[in-house]
């Protein structure tokens with residue numbers, strides 16, 4: 191075949207290891223091995239019935255044609271109302287842009303704010319897509335180390351030390367993937383001062399915000415003055431167990447709205463209307479299924495963290511949010527070695543901390559979006575593996 | 580704080596203002612004949628909608644493989660074999676959030692800044708916009724009524740240079756309805772395979788909507804050499820009236836498909852799981868709703884052409900496909916309308932909206948001033964009445 195190689199920028203594209211580990215785990219299962227899946231970042235719950243019914247009703251009404259790029263007006267209004275009630279921030283619905291999942295918001299935000307010569311600071315360990323899209327956009331990705339000694343929370347002073355006149359964007363994610371860390375209000379306020387000092391945009395990924403165990407997680411978006419320079423990223427995948435539906439949104443400072451809308455027009459056109467109807471139902475209907483889900487996650491977290499802590503040589507902070515545990519495993523090998531060993535020898539699929547950045551070395555991520563029964567089994571297998579190591 | 584250079588370089592749509600006027604009128608409940616619309620007025624086939632509802636009930640609401648569920652990739656590979664005789668494996672297929680998204684992923688994957696992409700005009704405006712977003716350069720090749728608005732092999736040859744990376748073909752074509760013959764595609768294919776590294780992006784989204792003696796041929800089917808150079812883009816929007824579901828796909832050389840799949844996985848993840856199940860049914864299931872829709876479009880097409888042809892100084896080509904007429908109004912612009920000389924088809928489109936409540940898209944939106952695009956995705960009476968009002972206005 192004669193086709194030339196790919197565009198240069200493709201070399202900058204990272205990988206999302208979760209899918210590779212999943213594929214390896216599936217291959218082992220195909221050989222008859224039993225694997226406990228703790229590598230996947232999605233709730234094991236199903237979407238609530240009333241949300242599904244709303245989508246089905248939209249299909250019955252024939253809501254299957256093109257709709258406005260920015261999203262249905264009713265959904266944008268419902269989102270603005272929910273931000274008001276959850277964060278006390280008044281949002282003009284015209285600044286809300288709806289997309290097929292929250293992930294596209296990361297890419298659009300980086301494309302809209304940063305280019306060659308610009309620096310973007312991202313959390314490390316953090317969601318791997320951040321650094322990948324920054325490099326893809328030709329900007330310089332600057333890792334902000336999150337340290338276990340600081341509970342994996344952003345240290346505002348360390349952030350300030352990394353900022354320069356080239357810093358265009360700072361990415362925050364609290365509660366955080368992969369650590370479950372939740373920044374305090376004081377820390378967020380200090381980060382806000384840093385962003386102001388350097389006149390940087392902030393992408394605040396708050397997709398795990400409702401999944402917090404020690405009282406509500408503070409919101410960066412709610413910090414005074416921050417909506418003017420912050421892109422709020424949020425979505426329906428996690429709290430409403432709607433990963434496959436693909437529904438997320440960004441709330442943008444006014445000067446970015448038209449440009450990002452044009453990026454959406456030129457890439458996906460719009461988000462499926464019946465999916466958006468499901469989203470409206472999710473926001474305006476009963477929150478009981480979400481509350482029950484978070485409660486289930488809490489029980490699993492309590493069990494998992496305590497049980498992991500009892501394994502000699504393994505150390506696990508108590509995650510305050512999201513549905514991940516991030517134990518230190520450096521006694522047993524590198525992150526990659528432990529990931530491989532646990533999968534091949536113990537039959538537990540986890541992700542190496544390095545899948546989330548260099549600072550993840552020495553750790554693995556376990557998702558507890560799985561039943562208590564499976565978590566018991568996983569801990570047993572990990573315990574035996576660590577003992578024999 | 581300012582926008583990235585990339586964003587600042589994105590020109591606003593030339594027809595945005597008109598677009599907003601039309602929307603505002605419709606919102607106010609004013610009567611507007613909607614010849615501007617770019618989607619079928621039919622509903623999703625019942626079986627496809629049912630497949631979606633079944634998927635919802637079955638809880639198929641979790642992340643899927645980013646490139647699409649295996650069932651859909653297999654259905655698309657099967658369809659391309661069934662309808663175009665193309666031998667793709669499911670792994671050669673990437674499912675995306677609409678055909679527009681397929682094109683976006685493809686351009687992002689293969690184009691470097693400074694690369695050139697040949698785009699025949701009239702064009703669907705998304706092509707040059709998406710190409711520019713990658714930093715590559717659209718090379719527009721005007722194709723007029725003399726060649727049926729189609730790119731000739733000679734014109735293509737002329738446009739190729741050392742940095743040409745791709746050529747975009749769209750047959751049946753938006754906005755003209757032009758359909759390339761097999762012979763024309765063979766001539767183009769010969770030029771393409773003779774130019775190293777050149778890819779063809781073949782947008783076949785209107786494939787099912789062809790009329791009269793026109794037939795659809797995929798350039799990829801014209802031999803192994805051109806097959807290896809082609810990325811076929813298609814989707815559910817037009818063939819199955821499924822625009823809002825957002826399911827499109829591309830098939831092509833595996834390294835490109837894999838790389839585009841990696842890109843999609845990073846920035847979007849999978850298209851809506853439920854919509855994918857609907858698409859499996861639409862593509863692999865009973866195809867009779869497609870033919871019913873095509874027949875209805877064919878009747879409307881003849882009606883619209885007949886009525887447009889009756890307007891003085893307006894010439895219209897008989898469109899062989901899609902659901903648009905693209906009349907040439909440049910002769911009519913040489914005389915005053917309502918006592919006023921108009922300088923462009925854009926002004927005429929505005930006047931038609933203001934004075935005749937007929938909404939059209941001016942040729943400027945497609946890089947072809949002097950024309951109007953009228954969609955016949957509406958019923959017979961609307962066509963008669965709307966074109967009638969247009970004729971009355973243009974007679975004054």
Ligand SMILES: Cc1ncc(COP(=O)(O)O)c(C=O)c1O
Pocket residue numbers: 231290291292293294317363366367395397425426427433437438847848
């Ligand atoms: C931190 C974080 N942000 C955003 C997302 C994206 O979610 P989605 O695109 O499904 O809305 C995820 C999903 O894994 C995530 O972990």
Ligand SMILES: Cc1ncc(COP(=O)(O)O)c(C=O)c1O
Pocket residue numbers: 459617676677678679680703749752753782784813814815816822826827
């Ligand atoms: C020529 C052409 N290609 C592709 C598309 C994209 O369709 P979709 O993204 O809905 O699949 C359109 C829609 O207007 C079109 O006219």
